[in-house]
Amino acid sequence: MLPLPLSFPLTLRGYDRTLVDEYLDELHAEIRILTIDRDAALHQAETLADLLEQVRAERAALQARFDTVCRTPADPNAVSARVHRILDLASAEAAEILDTARRQADAVNAQADRARNRILAEARSIAERQLGQAQDRIRQLEEIRARTITQLQAADRALAGAERILANEQSPPARPQAPARPSAPSRARTAA
Structure with a gap:
């Protein structure tokens, strides 16, 4: 103003x-x-x-x-020494990070392998125990079967002997000539 x-x-x-x-x-x-x-x-x-x-x-x-x-990516031949050094440091750091990651992955894999081996060992132990129990049961059943067969054979022999004895007792002594068999009503009368 x-x-x-x-x-x-x-x-x-x-x-x-x-x-x-x-x-x-x-x-x-x-x-x-x-x-x-x-x-x-x-x-x-x-x-x-x-x-x-x-x-x-x-x-x-x-x-x-x-x-x-x-x-x-930068061409190492086209950069200055300072930039080249920075790129080298970055590459070294990247390699270190990769190494660390590989070591961690190897540790995780080793841990997984140990866990897998432990689980497999437990499974094998359980399977072997169950297989042993099954084999013991099979042996028991085989023994029972063998005893049953032996008992059945003994029972068959006893029955065969009893049938022979019954057959001998029921059959009349051998006659020179056997008379004609009476009919059923006459047998009933004889038995009465």
């Missing part, structure tokens, strides 16, 4: 025209300067806006290039 005079000196017919004209000339000069400054600021703002757009475009291009470079 321009400082305005508090008042103009008064003359016979109003204010002093020369002072008012001088002041107005100063105001116009100030307005021209401010307009020039404003136009320069607008031009600079437009230039900066264009520059900002260029920087943004360059940044996007660099980001895309960076992403591409990060995704593709």
Whole structure:
């Protein structure tokens, strides 16, 4: 803001025209300067806006290039010694991580093998015990079968002997000539 005079000196017919004209000339000069400054600021703002757009475009291009470079492995011959050292350290760290993972996997596999072997041993022990029990039961059943067969054969022999004895007791002593058999009613009479 321009400082305005508090008042103009008064003359016979109003204010002093020369002072008012001088002041107005100063105001116009100030307005021209401010307009020039404003136009320069607008031009600079437009230039900066264009520059900002260029920087943004360059940044996007660099980001895309960076992403591409990060995704593709670096050629060791095309990098500086420092980058080559960083790549070597990264490779060594990756190898160490892989070794650690392999060791952990081997430990897990060994633990799984031990558990599998323990379970197999327990299963074999149970199977052998059950097989032994089954074989003992088979031997018992075979002994029972053999005794039963022996007893049945003895019973058959006893029955055969008893049938012979019964047959001998029921048959009349041998006669020279056997009379004709009486019919059933005559047998009933004889028995009565």
